Amino acid sequence: MIFNPFFVALLIVLLLVFASIKVLYEYERGVVFFLGRFQAVKGPGLIIVIPVVQQMKRVDLRTVVMDVPSQDVISRDNVSVKVDAVIYFRVLDPQRAIIQVEDYYNATSQLAQTTLRSVLGQHELDEMLAGRDELNRDIQNILDTETDIWGIKVSNVEIKRVDLDESMVRAIARQAEAERERRAKVINAEGEFQAADRIRQAAEIIASQPQALQLRYLQTLNDIGIQNNTTVVFPVPLDLFEPLLESRKCDTCSKSLVE
Numbered sequence: 001m002i003f004n005p006f007f008v009a010l011l012i013v014l015l016l017v018f019a020s021i022k023v024l025y026e027y028e029r030g031v032v033f034f035l036g037r038f039q040a041v042k043g044p045g046l047i048i049v050i051p052v053v054q055q056m057k058r059v060d061l062r063t064v065v066m067d068v069p070s071q072d073v074i075s076r077d078n079v080s081v082k083v084d085a086v087i088y089f090r091v092l093d094p095q096r097a098i099i100q101v102e103d104y105y106n107a108t109s110q111l112a113q114t115t116l117r118s119v120l121g122q123h124e125l126d127e128m129l130a131g132r133d134e135l136n137r138d139i140q141n142i143l144d145t146e147t148d149i150w151g152i153k154v155s156n157v158e159i160k161r162v163d164l165d166e167s168m169v170r171a172i173a174r175q176a177e178a179e180r181e182r183r184a185k186v187i188n189a190e191g192e193f194q195a196a197d198r199i200r201q202a203a204e205i206i207a208s209q210p211q212a213l214q215l216r217y218l219q220t221l222n223d224i225g226i227q228n229n230t231t232v233v234f235p236v237p238l239d240l241f242e243p244l245l246e247s248r249k250c251d252t253c254s255k256s257l258v259e
Helices: 005-020 094-099 104-120 125-130 132-150 166-208 210-226 238-258
Strands: 021-024 028-034 037-042 045-048 054-060 064-074 080-091 152-163
Touching (some): 028 094, 037 094, 064 104, 080 104, 080 125, 080 132, 104 132, 104 152, 125 132, 125 152, 132 152
Antiparallel strands (some): 021 045, 028 037, 028 054, 064 080
């Protein structure tokens, strides 16, 4: 079989042409190197890359959602927990993302794991459970500062879950129950204090207005009459006994003088 050199050369040229044509989507950029040196960032659209002489690295500019693997964290109050988180980041500078770090995705993941353990280890368990928004901001600011040299922007960090062991869950439940009982006792005591204060004010008003005492006496008689009681107790004001007590005191004094 005889090969035509012309057709062989044409085939090689066509292969080189197809190999040199690159199409980049709107969300992609191409970092082009010429003989190993950085040349330009190209795209999107159709670009030509000369085979062998030029090389191109694709970079995705869309926001990446990265799950941070579960991390074992020891809080400041010596409580061991497992924490899961998710971070959102995107490449702002394709040139630095390719040149400054070997694998920006893996580097960001490793940095997120170490930062998560470091930041959460400085807080107590109650702060982890109640102050997640503040912790998310602290982690996000640290990651954004560290990854800026790589041309990466960390836009958000969210702590998804804080897992406790069974014994710690029971301890927190007991603590919450004790807190509810304490609040109930405080509310009950506050109610008794307010009721006692109102009774004292009512007693002062009744003592200053004898007519109010008589009205209260008549109201009590009316309430007793409504009920089906076989025994009726009539409240008698103590003021009625004061003349008798005074006369008895006078008799006792006179007897003592005669003797």
